[in-house]
Amino acid sequence: MTQSPAVRTPGRPGPVRIGERAARTLVTELARLNDSKAALLVGVNPQSAVLAAAIEALLPGDRLTVVAAEGGSTAALREHVTAQGRWVADRVRVVDSLTEADPAEVVIAAEPLLGTADETRTTIETLTKYLNAGAVLSVATAAGPGRTLGAAAELERQSALHGVGVDLVLRNSPPVRLHRLRFSPASPATADRLAAAHRPSSVPLTRTMHIDSNGVAAAGISLGLAALARLTRPKSKLWLLPALAAAPVAAFFRDPERDVPEDPAAVVAAADGQVLSVQRLHDERFGDGEWLRVAVFLSVLDVHVNRAPVAGKVVDYFVADGGFVNAMKPDAEHNVAAYTVLDTVHGTVVVAQRTGLIARRIVQRVPIGSLLAKGERFGLIRFGSRTDVYLPADAAEPLVGPGDKVVGGTTVIARWL
Numbered sequence: 294m295t296q297s298p299a300v301r302t303p304g305r306p307g308p309v310r311i312g313e314r315a316a317r318t319l320v321t322e323l324a325r326l327n328d329s330k331a332a333l334l335v336g337v338n339p340q341s342a343v344l345a346a347a348i349e350a351l352l353p354g355d356r357l358t359v360v361a362a363e364g365g366s367t368a369a370l371r372e373h374v375t376a377q378g379r380w381v382a383d384r385v386r387v388v389d390s391l392t393e394a395d396p397a398e399v400v401i402a403a404e405p406l407l408g409t410a411d412e413t414r415t416t417i418e419t420l421t422k423y424l425n426a427g428a429v430l431s432v433a434t435a436a437g438p439g440r441t442l443g444a445a446a447e448l449e450r451q452s453a454l455h456g457v458g459v460d461l462v463l464r465n466s467p468p469v470r471l472h473r474l475r476f477s478p479a480s481p482a483t484a485d486r487l488a489a490a491h492r493p494s495s496v497p498l499t500r501t502m503h504i505d506s507n508g509v510a511a512a513g514i515s516l517g518l519a520a521l522a523r524l525t526r527p528k529s530k531l532w533l534l535p536a537l538a539a540a541p542v543a544a545f546f547r548d549p550e551r552d553v554p555e556d557p558a559a560v561v562a563a564a565d566g567q568v569l570s571v572q573r574l575h576d577e578r579f580g581d582g583e584w585l586r587v588a589v590f591l592s593v594l595d596v597h598v599n600r601a602p603v604a605g606k607v608v609d610y611f612v613a614d615g616g617f618v619n620a621m622k623p624d625a626e627h628n629v630a631a632y633t634v635l636d637t638v639h640g641t642v643v644v645a646q647r648t649g650l651i652a653r654r655i656v657q658r659v660p661i662g663s664l665l666a667k668g669e670r671f672g673l674i675r676f677g678s679r680t681d682v683y684l685p686a687d688a689a690e691p692l693v694g695p696g697d698k699v700v701g702g703t704t705v706i707a708r709w710l
Contacts, residue, residue: 309404309405309407309435309467309469310465310466311341311342311343311403311404311405311433311465311469312342312462312464312465312466313342313345313346314462314464314465314493315342315433315462315465315469315471315493316341316342316343316345316346317346317491317493318460318462318471318491318493319343319346319401319403319431319433319471320343320346320347320350320399320401320431321431321458321460321473321490321491322399322429322431322473323347323350323351323355323399323401324346324350324488324491325487325488325489325490325491325666326398326399326483326486326487326488327352327486327487327488328354328486329352329353329354329355330352330354330355330356330397330398330399331355331356331357331358331395331396331397331398331399331425332347332355332356332357332358332397332398332399332400332401333357333358333360333394333395333396333397333399333400333401333423334347334357334358334359334360334401334403335360335391335400335401335402335403335420336360336361336362336363336402336403336404337359337360337361337362337365337370337403337404338361338362338365338366338369338370339369339370339372339373341362341403343401343403344359344403347401348377348381348385351381351384351385353384355384356384356386357384357385357386358385358386358387358388358394358395358397359374359385359386359387359388360387360388360390360391360394361387362403362404367387367388367389370387371387374387391419391423394423395423396422396423396424396425396428397423397424397425397428398425398427398428398429399428399429399431400420400421400423400424400428400429400430400431401430401431401432402416402420402430402431402432402433404433405432405433405434405435405444405469406432406433406434406444406447406448407434407435407444408443408444409443409444410443410444410446410447411443412443412444413434413443413444413447413448414447414451417430417432417447417451417474420432421476424476424477426477427475427477427478427479427480427483428475428477429457429473429474429475430473430474430475430476431471431472431473431474432448432471432472432474433469433470433471433472434448434469434470434472435467435468435469435470436461436462436467436468436469436470445470448470448472451472451474452472452474452660455474455475455476455662456472456473456474456660456662457473457474457475457659457660457662457663457664458472458473458490458659458660458663459471459472459473460492460493461493462493464493475662478662479606479662479664480606481605481606481635481636481637481638481664482638483606483664484604484605484606484637484664484665484666485557485604485638485667487604487664487665487666487669488666489553489666489668489669489670490666490669492670495548496509500550501549501550502547502548502549502550503547503548503549503550504543504546504547504548505546505547505548505598505673507546507656507673507675508542508543508544508545508546508547508548509543509546511542511543511545511546512539512540512542512543515535515536515538515539515542516535516536516539518535519532519533519534519535519536519539520532522535545593545597545675545676546597546598546673547596548596548598548670549596551600551668551700551701551702551703552703553666553667553668553702553703554703554705556705556708557709558708558709559667559705559708560602560603560682560684560689560705560706560707560708560709561600561602561603561667561668561701561702561703561704561705561706562587562589562600562602562682562699562700562701562702562703562704562706563589563599563600563601563602563644563680563682563701564589564591564595564596564597564598564599564600564680564699564701565589565591565595565596565597565699565700565701566589566590566591566592566595566679566680566698566699567589567590567592567696567697567698567699568587568588568589568590568693568694568695568696568697568698568699568706569588569589569590569621569679569695570586570587570588570695571585571586571587571588571691571693571694571695572585572586573585573586573686574586576683578632579634579641579643579683580641582685582686582687583685583686583687584643584683584684584685584686585683585684585685585686585689585691585707586681586682586683586684587681587682587684587691587693587706587707588679588680588681589679589680589681589682589699590620590621590678590679591620591649591674591678591679591680593676596701597673597674597675597676597678598670598672598673598701599644599646599670599671599672599673599674599680599701600668600669600670600671600701600702601635601644601665601666601667601668601669601671602642602644602667602682602706603635603637603639603642603667604637604664604665604666604667605635605636605637605642605664605665606635606636606637606662606663606664606665607633607634607635607659607660607661607662607663607664607665608634608635608636608661609632609633609634609661610631610632610633610634610657610659610660610661611631611632612629612630612631612632612655613629613630613631613632614629615627615628615629615630615648616628616629617629617648617649617650618649618650619649619650620647620648620649620650620678620679625647625649625679628647628648628649628679629647629648629655630645630646630647630648630655631645631646631655631657631672632644632645632646633646633657633659633671633672635665639685639688639689639709640685640688641685642682642683642684642685643681643682643683644671644680644681644682644683645680645681645682645683646672646674646678646680647674647678647679647680647681648674648678649674649676649678649679654674654675655672655674655675656672656673656674656675657671657672658670658671658672659671659672668702668703682706682707684707687710688709688710689707689708689709689710690707690708690710691706691707692705692706692707692708693706693707
């Protein structure tokens with residue numbers, strides 16, 4: 294019988310196992326879509342962590358079609374699904390071949406793509422036939438140096454054309470890179486029905502506090518410098534400086550969980566900090582009409598992870614050149630800034646990430662075409678800076694004023710009229 298498309302090729306580096314952490318990330322699009330939906334999972338066996346993560350993500354109205362891995366037993370897979378209980382058995386259908394599957398809102402390849410570029414392209418072309426309009430295909434490949442260069446190169450090419458998200462999961466054996474691809478446009482209205490995407494590269498400290506991957510890297514560099522100083526100058530105490538700096542550097546990149554208001558009319562702060570100004574202005578870069586801009590200053594003590602103020606679709610992203618003036622001063626208007634433009638059901642919304650006197654690096658992680666849930670993380674700015682939110686002035690009412698303290702993803706800064 295015909296099974297799933299081949300995603301492993303004999304003679305190439307492998308095997309590559311998708312662990313629990315990578316599996317949760319691979320099924321992100323299934324987990325975050327709150328509507329009833331159809332999903333297709335290809336290439337699984339009863340012990341698959343991806344199958345377990347997909348079943349855990351199911352909502353009452355969801356339907357999941359499962360295709361066994363190449364050479365796997367469909368009968369054993371059916372027996373495993375039945376053993377999960379009636380709730381799962383009623384929502385999960387195991388088919389004998391991919392040709393029996395129906396199109397879905399989410400298609401997931403449960404095994405990493407490890408073949409040549411041509412083989413990877415063929416697998417993707419096969420799976421895209423089962424995507425509904427605006428649906429997402431989630432695939433993975435090994436990320437270790439020197440591994441599966443053909444598959445990795447082809448997936449990078451596909452991501453450049455159709456990518457709406459890439460995640461690197463280092464805590465997998467070996468590390469894997471996960472790609473989310475969308476081959477037809479999604480409606481901005483779909484974003485209103487999404488939960489925030491799971492971000493695997495943040496390191497959890499507690500249930501409610503994470504450290505962004507940038508902080509892990511920065512702390513690692515500090516500790517590396519300390520070790521080098523101790524090795525080269527064993528009698529000196531200079532190694533204590535970078536060693537003691539590691540903790541506060543990591544703390545700067547803290548990434549707490551936030552409770553996002555469920556009110557559909559609420560616009561939330563894009564960052565923690567103090568409101569500098571609330572003003573109406575014109576900016577032809579974003580279109581005609583008047584804009585309501587809420588500017589927030591982030592001190593070095595504030596959380597610097599940026600969040601989407603509203604649900605929407607990323608339709609543009611550009612960086613404007615400029616200086617590095619203190620973000621508290623009016624001249625910061627002309628600092629280097631990155632602009633993320635969202636299309637929403639209420640019109641265009643823009644988030645500007647501005648550098649400051651100390652901040653020299655802006656991180657924006659969502660490509661054009663991505664859907665963002667309200668309050669979802671999309672980037673960060675390193676050290677003191679400023680974040681501005683632009684709303685259509687005739688469609689929103691401000692609820693904060695200069696001097697107010699706001700919390701990213703939680704504080705309501707405006708309401709849609």
